[in-house]
Amino acid sequence: MADKKAKKVTRNLIADYLNITPTATDTDFRLMGYGFNTLNETFGAQVDKKTYVNEVTSSSTTRAYDSQFPYDYDLAVDGEGKYDTAAPEYLQEIGELHKTGSDCETDYVKVKMYKPVVEGSTRYFEARKFAVSIEPTNTNGAGGETMVATGNLNCIGDPVLGYWDSVEQTFTDGTYSETLETLTVESAVGATTGTTKITVTPALESGHSYVYKTASTVAAPALNDDCSTGYTMWNGSADITAVTGNIIRIVEVDDQYRAKKTGSATVVAKA
Incomplete structure (x- = not known):
């Protein structure tokens, strides 16, 4: 097999979208881009370890996941287009109004912009959708500084595999089937x-x-x-x-x- 140079995946090739209208009939996914300093993925694998009577070294089994997506963003408002601030404003309101339960739950999509579902496609990309509960933690800022907010998106259940339509800004679960x-x-x-x-x-x-x-x-x-x-x-x-x-x-x-x-x-x- 011939050598093929690997392509390193930079952070900008993973796009993150948050549905800011979880109770509406139609979703409104907004890019978590402008203002976000970090938005990471912590898998949170839960491991059981056992050492059997015939062993000296323990054996491990991954039994569950407690995944979350820690974030921090510079607090900004009223941005549109490439400066869209709808996602951080939505997150901020949850903490400021002390929302709980289902009022803190929505859908979150991570898109692999480096993985088109069809070779050469510039529209459809592999994606995972998560049901998440939002955990706001802090909003901090010293005098003269931009306010910075932190928190976590905590997974509810397992991810749903599917694909992202970058034109319609929608997620579809399942395998992409190309049609004319x-x-x-x-x-x-x-x-x-x-x-x-x-x-x-x-x-x-x-x-x-x-x-x-x-x-x-x-x-x-x-x-x-x-x-x-x-x-x-x-x-x-x-x-x-x-x-x-x-x-x-x-x-x-x-x-x-x-x-x-x-x-x-x-x-x-x-x-």
Whole structure:
């Protein structure tokens, strides 16, 4: 077997998300990033040791886990986007209001951003979801210093294995099963005669590109079909020459021109 250089995993390649609306129907996972100085994982393996009558050295058995995630963050508020402070504000409120029981429980997801579930994917990554109880411990700060809060996320039961959707910011349990996703394609008159303006949602995924085909009928490709031939490249914004009433099919492909998403519309071209 040939040597393969190992890749060291740096802390920024593990993403942490906390659901700040645990009682709502829809989850609202927020990145535990900005403001967090540390967010570690303590496995807390519980070990039983026995020395049998025929032994001198004891034998060990791991019988359970008491896992927790110690954290500390610089207290900050009202941040949005890359400076989102919703997660630390949620944690802070639990301690400040002395919440207990189920009011301190939510879901926490650790994402391996270095482990895509499909080779080359920039959207779906291996992840573990934990039910946790929040244990705020301290908020400290000397004069003139930023306040620092500490605490633990304590595990309730075992982790759930699944994958993280980095676009929708959602966790799905189980093994990822890739499917050909659907694009919503709309056609309107273009800027010049014989052209149409195409809009596509959702937005193009990082590392992907568009190809298209237009005719009286255009069949959809299958997942991972090679679309390097028979289609025309499209930059996602330029008007396309097409005939009103024909079908235009847009295919989102990866860097090897394999079909990942597709959608179609009836052409409306400028007369």
